[in-house]
Amino acid sequence: MAPAMIGPQAKRGESRAALDARSAHLRRAILDVVRSARRGHVGSAFSIVEILRVLYDEILRVDPAHPDRHDRDRFILSKGHGCLALYVQLAERGFFPREALASFCEDGSLLGGHPQAGKVPGVEASTGSLGHGLPVGVGIALHGKLTGRDFRTVVLLGDGECNEGSVWEAALCAAKHRLENLVVLVDYNKMQCYAATAEVLDLEPLAAKWRSFGFAVREVDGHALPALRRALRALPFAAGRPSALICHTVKGRGIARCEGNPHWHHKSRISDAELGELEGELEAGRDGRCAS
Amino acid sequence: MRKACLESIHELARRDQRVLFFGSDIGAGTLEGFRTEFPARFFMEGVSEANIVGVMSGLAMNGWIPYLNTLAVFLTRRCYEQTLLDAAMHRLPVRLCGSGGGVVYAPLGPTHLAFEDLALMRAIPGMTILAPCDAGEMRRLMAQTLDWEGPVYVRLAKGGDAVVSDAALPCRIGRGVLMRGGADALLVTTGITAQIALAAHAQLARDGIAAGVLHLHTVAPLDTALLLESAAGVRAVVSVEEHNLTGGLGSAVAEVLAEANLPRAPRFRRIALADGFHPEYGSQASLLRRGGVTAEAVAGAVLTLLETKEG
Numbered sequence: 001m002a003p004a005m006i007g008p009q010a011k012r013g014e015s016r017a018a019l020d021a022r023s024a025h026l027r028r029a030i031l032d033v034v035r036s037a038r039r040g041h042v043g044s045a046f047s048i049v050e051i052l053r054v055l056y057d058e059i060l061r062v063d064p065a066h067p068d069r070h071d072r073d074r075f076i077l078s079k080g081h082g083c084l085a086l087y088v089q090l091a092e093r094g095f096f097p098r099e100a101l102a103s104f105c106e107d108g109s110l111l112g113g114h115p116q117a118g119k120v121p122g123v124e125a126s127t128g129s130l131g132h133g134l135p136v137g138v139g140i141a142l143h144g145k146l147t148g149r150d151f152r153t154v155v156l157l158g159d160g161e162c163n164e165g166s167v168w169e170a171a172l173c174a175a176k177h178r179l180e181n182l183v184v185l186v187d188y189n190k191m192q193c194y195a196a197t198a199e200v201l202d203l204e205p206l207a208a209k210w211r212s213f214g215f216a217v218r219e220v221d222g223h224a225l226p227a228l229r230r231a232l233r234a235l236p237f238a239a240g241r242p243s244a245l246i247c248h249t250v251k252g253r254g255i256a257r258c259e260g261n262p263h264w265h266h267k268s269r270i271s272d273a274e275l276g277e278l279e280g281e282l283e284a285g286r287d288g289r290c291a292s
Numbered sequence: 293m294r295k296a297c298l299e300s301i302h303e304l305a306r307r308d309q310r311v312l313f314f315g316s317d318i319g320a321g322t323l324e325g326f327r328t329e330f331p332a333r334f335f336m337e338g339v340s341e342a343n344i345v346g347v348m349s350g351l352a353m354n355g356w357i358p359y360l361n362t363l364a365v366f367l368t369r370r371c372y373e374q375t376l377l378d379a380a381m382h383r384l385p386v387r388l389c390g391s392g393g394g395v396v397y398a399p400l401g402p403t404h405l406a407f408e409d410l411a412l413m414r415a416i417p418g419m420t421i422l423a424p425c426d427a428g429e430m431r432r433l434m435a436q437t438l439d440w441e442g443p444v445y446v447r448l449a450k451g452g453d454a455v456v457s458d459a460a461l462p463c464r465i466g467r468g469v470l471m472r473g474g475a476d477a478l479l480v481t482t483g484i485t486a487q488i489a490l491a492a493h494a495q496l497a498r499d500g501i502a503a504g505v506l507h508l509h510t511v512a513p514l515d516t517a518l519l520l521e522s523a524a525g526v527r528a529v530v531s532v533e534e535h536n537l538t539g540g541l542g543s544a545v546a547e548v549l550a551e552a553n554l555p556r557a558p559r560f561r562r563i564a565l566a567d568g569f570h571p572e573y574g575s576q577a578s579l580l581r582r583g584g585v586t587a588e589a590v591a592g593a594v595l596t597l598l599e600t601k602e603g
């Protein structure tokens with residue numbers, strides 16, 4: 001039996017407002033990167049565009065000219081397959097030249113299907129295998145605590161990634177050490193690679209799980225810019241506890257055919273014609289205003 | 293040997309404030325002195341090896357030098373991907389000290405036998421693997437781990453092992469120790485089977501055969517130069533190890549010898565535990581005997597190889 005499809009109409013609670021000019025621009029930039037390799041995790045990247053946009057535009061203390069500054073905030077894209085959105089964001093901020101985006105997945109490129117630390121400026125940890133980013137993030141946050149530095153460590157997890165036991169080991173550890181300087185963001189688009197999370201391995205009640213693991217938890221529409229800003233500016237959510245922000249998102253957000261469609265989790269051999277159609281659909285959904 | 297290892301970590305912590313100690317859920321009172329002296333640098337993080345190696349990697353990315361002690365079986369198997377990706381791929385100075393390497397925990401059964409740990413660690417690029425033969429050598433090697441580049445796996449033996457190393461000989465990570473010279477054959481060993489190799493050396497000497505003993509406490513990076521120098525000219529090389537036949541020291545030695553294409557290549561044999569699981573209980577010594585890892589087997593292998601007519 002084919003996996004159940006959950007279309008956008010099945011979602012509740014997420015903003016369905018049209019994309020503003022910048023969110024549409026960022027998605028077009030992602031499609032440009034996809035064009036160079038004709039492949040990529042399109043749905044996984046489109047799901048986190050607004051989260052990364054708010055983080056990099058307004059929240060994270062990072063300096064592209066000095067990406068290794070001791071007091072920088074650390075961001076780990078633990079769901080490394082969402083890297084198309086990160087690459088575009090890092091290029092926009094000037095961590096590396098935009099021209100590098102066109103070499104996505106080429107032999108010798110900075111940029112491939114999962115991000116590498118030490119290779120891509122601004123990438124803190126190499127990710128790709130799921131369940132690694134949070135333990136490493138806990139270690140980095142412990143470093144902040146041991147040295148009294150006031151930087152924050154932000155780890156973005158996928159929902160499918162929350163199937164991994166190491167995520168929950170790390171959650172216990174973060175709470176034990178009262179890592180107020182650690183923030184977990186969950187990209188909760190309810191669609192993992194094969195099918196809906198509810199079908200593959202149900203995470204509900206997800207917010208209650210994080211709460212019971214000792215996190216101060218909030219939930220937000222992961223595409224609603226004002227709500228994301230409010231939530232991220234309110235960090236940490238409680239004294240003496242790590243924070244978790246469950247971001248309700250739509251996989252593939254912005255292109256109707258990709259939304260909530262597991263077949264767009266990852267695609268290869270994407271044709272010019274198909275790319276043109278994707279761009280057309282993206283353009284059609286844009287409201288032309290800049291809401292930021 | 294475990295005591296020597298742990299005391300070394302404590303000593304390193306006194307010397308260098310970057311040193312941290314991590315345990316999973318190890319014996320009550322372990323490194324209590326460390327905990328008292330450096331409470332902020334002592335971490336007992338529960339039965340969560342994958343998380344611990346990830347956490348240690350995050351700390352090592354920021355200049356810390358974390359040492360982990362837990363059972364070798366859990367340390368090598370449960371968190372293998374974290375060791376490979378988080379620690380090794382990022383080239384971090386994470387130190388993994390595995391208690392009960394080999395068949396030390398024979399009374400506890402097959403789940404606790406680290407009989408393939410060397411093979412697992414050898415497959416990780418950039419991993420340094422140390423298997424000291426006794427407590428003295430453990431202390432000398434541990435002192436050098438502080439500033440050693442990249443991740444290090446330290447295989448701990450049972451404790452109370454006979455001291456066979458010579459403190460007067462140079463002991464350097466990455467350099468083998470030629471414990472005995474011998475023109476007829478070469479015995480290559482690592483860890484506590486140095487005792488077996490030395491006993492075989494004595495047995496063979498009684499038969500008039502001069503067998504050298506090369507102890508490679510560093511299984512990776514292997515001291516290929518000393519291995520080839522020691523193997524050149526002998527007619528037989530026999531490796532002996534407390535490890536599965538596949539992928540351990542014997543495999544490493546075989547690779548080196550095969551690719552060296554020596555003009556008069558010595559005959560070669562591995563003495564190791566048979567390739568398989570080991571469901572029997574007993575003791576380290578009884579499992580080694582049952583597995584054929586004995587001085588008699590080593591000496592017998594040398595004799596057989598020497599008696600084999602040239603092809």
